[in-house]
Amino acid sequence: MNRGCPAVAGLLLANLALGLPITPVEAHPVTVQSCDREITFDAPPQRAASNDVNLTEMMLVLGLTDSMVGYTGISGWNKLDETMREGVAELPELSARYPTREVLIGADLDFWFAGWNYGMRVGGEVTPETLAPFGITVYELTESCIHIMERDRIAIDDMFNDIRNLGAIFGVDERAEGLIAGWQDELDAIVQAIPEGEPLRVFVYDSGEDTPFTAGRYAMPSAMIAAAGGRNIMDDVETSWTRVAWEPVVARDPQVIIIVDYGEVTAEEKIAFLRGNPALAELDAVVNDRFVVLDYVEATPGPRNIAAIRTLAEAFHGSEGLATERAPE
Incomplete structure (x- = not known):
């Protein structure tokens, strides 16, 4: 069983907001695209919050804790995990799960980084439209836009887009571009080292x-799997994260299964279920014990995606030839 490299967390922590001086650039007003909206900021937000672990890590890696009043x-x-626990140690959690509108208003936010099914539900009480009258501007996670608009595809560039837009919003463009350049160099090195051949059939559990x-066509793992030389067997499901039946999983017979590790059910328990279910025990991946465990924060859009692609590529093809140097962040 493969596990994400523990060194990744250390590399990330070294570049979080902890003690890093960040000097905002006076480039406002700025306008960025958020799903199907353009939003303009006359000045960097001063009382920001983010929802979910991966979105919060984007804020942390940009050094924005001084502009944050909490997370949800x-x-x-x-x-x-321990990396995130240390990163948000000085910030309060405003809501353990999806926040109510009253919670966000009560925290006197001027900015919330969230997404559809990442803190907001289509038609729910907490949306960009319902928060706007209270002076709270919402920037939406790019991956989540598929829930309210048509998109062509998912790409690693979607994560880069969010980092770039956050950099512009908070006036830390140089920091954002430096991170993106480092990640792009590392991604290029991984992709170039992948041997030619038929993409492996991969299922995300x-x-x-x-x-x-599981992850459908527009969820970040589809782009990560493709970059690592595989193919998400559910890439014809026209949404991001969703439920499917077991029958198509069995029919498509994945060669590798990615286990997303979080919550009360452990990765080991999920694998035991797959092995113990007679309908799933004969899957190629189960028979050959080809499981890759990724933490939730690695499988959703955020700073750990590139290292997770390396983990996938090594699991798909073996580590020989893929041990290129990790780009400095």
């Missing part, structure tokens, strides 16, 4: 026994 939606799903929760 992490501990309720047991998503805090997040959770669920009666029906599995």
Whole structure:
């Protein structure tokens, strides 16, 4: 069983907001695209919050803790690892799961970084439109836009886009571009080292026994799997994260299964379920014990995606030839 490299967390922590001086650039007003909206900022937000662990790490890696009053939606799903626990140590959690509108208003926010099914639900009480009258501007996670608009595809560039836009919003453009350049160099090195051949059939198992929760065509793992030389067997499901039936999983017979590790059910318990279910025990990946475990924060858009692609590439093809130097961040 393959596990994400523990050194990744250390590399990330070294570049979080902890003690890093960040000097904002006076480039406002700035306008950025957020899903199907353009939003303009006359000045950097001063009372910001983020939802979920991966979005919060984007804020941290840009050095924005001084501009944050808290975060939402992490501990309720047991998503805090030691890296994140240290990174948010001085910030309060405003809500353990999805916040109510009253919670966000009560915290006197002027900015919330969230997404559809990352803190907001389509038609719910907490949306960009319902928060705007209270002076709270919402920037939406690019991956989540598929829930409210048509998109062509998912790409690693979507994560870069969010980092770049956050950099512009908070006036730390140089920091954002430096991170993106480092990640792009590392990604290029990984992709160039992947041997030619037919992409491996890969299934993403997040959770669920009666029906599995998985990554569809527009979820970040589809782009990560493709970059690592595989193909998400659910890439014809026209959404991001969703539930499917087990029958198509069996019919498509994945050669590798990615286990998303978080919550009360451990990765080991998820693998035991797959091995113990007679309908799934004969899958190629199960028979050959080809499981790759990724933490939730690695499988969703955020700073750990590139290192996770390396983990996938090494699991798919073996580590020989893929041990290129990790780009400095």
